[in-house]
Amino acid sequence: MSVQRNGVAHRGEEDEVCPVCKSSRYLNPDMRFLINPECYHKMCESCVDRIFSSGPAPCPVAGCHKTLRKNRFRKQTFEDIEVEREVDIRKRVMGILNRREEEFASKRAYDDFLEQREEIIANLVHGIDVAKTEADLQSYAAANMHSIKANQALESAESSSFLEQQSIEQEQARLRRQLARQEYENERREMAAHREDVLARLAAGGPGDADTIAKEGQTTVRLKKSSARRSEEERIRQKQAALRGMEVRKAATVAGQAPTTADLAGTDIDTGLIKGLKKVKAPEPEKPYDPFGGLVPDKRDYYVLQDHYPSSYLDRLRNDVQVQAGGYDLREYYARTMLEAFAGLGCFIEEEVTKRDAASLAASKSVATDSAAAAAVSSGIGP
Template identity: 70%
Template sequence: MASRNGVDRRDDDEVCPVCKSSRYLNPNMRFLINPECYHKMCESCVDRIFSSGPSSCPVAGCRKTLRKNRFRAQTFEDIGVEREVDIRRRVMHILNRREDEFDSKRNYDDFLEQREEIIANLVSRIDVAKTEAQLQAYASENMDSIRANQALEEEEASTFQARVTKEQEEARQRRQAERDRLDAERREMQAGREDFLSRLASGSSADAGKIAREGHKVLLKKSSARRSEEDRIRQKQAALRGSETKRTGTTLSSVEKSGDSGLIKGLRKIKTPEPEKPYDPFMGYVPEKRDYYTLKQSYPSGYLDRIRNDPQAQAGGYDLREYYSRTLLEAFAGLGVFVEEEVTRRDVSQAAATEGAAVAVEE
């Protein structure tokens, strides 16, 4: 559509509902809308009516209170599309749950359907008061998760934009490097041709074949070295891109998980992290603890009693508990049984056998 002074010709017949001015008579007229009621009026009327503060909409039948800072230029030609886009943006700004916050893909799909139903109700003006109340209640209850998801979206958008910018810069550098390479090849070929001609001019006809072969070898060596350098640079760039991709994947912060709200169902439950246990330098090892036996202070033994009561044997720091521990460890090593459990099961089986024998005798 042709334009005149930046104004679309299809808007020539627009008329301000307040001052009745037409763009046909004033081509520089600029119309503004307010998302409260989406009534269009010229910029001069907006300045005249709302500069002193909030006021009611001057359009007949509209009682919305409008503020000057909310007026903006219309983006879409159709006011209905403009209103739907604003509603969709506002609802998705509040209901910004992500797929990884739900227990299953089905629950996430239900959430998307519920969000579209809310948008459709607001666009079609169906149960507007009830829907707005639900949205406000949800926003006040889940402000932390909404802000966390907004921060994550901004982080992803900035990361994506940085990646796109970097790819564009790498493409530009590759194009520039290719142009430089072609220029270098042309210069080398020109220099080689001039050198070849000068050597031919100064030599004899018998040396022509030898000079040509030497020049060809020099060109092959230079091209091989250039290809090796290009392969090395290409591998280095690929490795850098791979490491950056891994780092980007790990730096994305996890979204705060929360349970079902009053509006959205199927969210993951809150899992309170377990408190960290105190640091154990021995990793759970207890020096005196054994799985198969309990070390006592002493055991009855005529030979060991003499050593226990002999000051000369104890003077060097000898401890009988070390002997007890080593002996019991060697005795129970490899058995894979607990003596207390074995004794308990033996006593139970003996008691059952005795009871059975007694019953048999009585019969």
């Protein structure tokens, strides 16, 4: 007996029978069943090829009138079709509502967003206000397409970086295991070679040479072990340094290519679906480069330098070729003269003298107080 739950049939043992052609997996063990995310009705692969090869067609299951396409059919992942449907809905909703924690003004706002997303998923799974929920999702996706794509790129970059980090750690663990195994093999070979050498020398030596040969053999083995270990450790250290350098370069590349929250400025439209987002301000346009840092050359506060000043003496010099032959320029004379004329206008002598007198008076009082205290201590008057 079939059981209807959320419009999807659950037949128990009859799930192994195609509802269209009634073929059974018991008679055909190679039969593959496919499902479509539109209605999640299961049917065999031959029926899918036969019905949907020529184009979209309605679902052949009785009571289902949804239009299906062949390219949407896929193999079922989970045994329970309800779990399969919920996973698909969750993946689709989280792909649209993929805001990150740093985009919210507070942790509470981010937690409210997570709760709201779970409510939307629950509504779609259990069939509560499906039309309104789908309309809100579609309007939000259309208005915030740029931020959705940017966050998807960030998640993809983080995922690839995590996988690369895992591969690097696995490679380092493999190198450590290889080092331990190589040390064990080298030690075993050294011990065997040392044993054979000691036996050969004992067989060729005299009766009193046994202790000397044994001590020399132990010293030789220790030296060989330390030398082999140092060389192997140095080789492994170089490999690990190369892996770490590659990791740093990849991280820098990912950080330079991944978009940031600042890239989303001025691109999203508030649809009212998500609350508590930060007010992202558009970055100010970069100002043109100023090599003087705001200082305008030849600008003075009290005068404007002219190119010509009437003077009978200067007019004679201006027309004298001998004076100007060495590169003499009257504008330099004008600039120096005007600067000297107006040099004292920014200085207020009275204020400077008042500040100087006040500072000297305070210093003299401090010196007098210190002198009086020293005199009192020396004469025994003070405490």
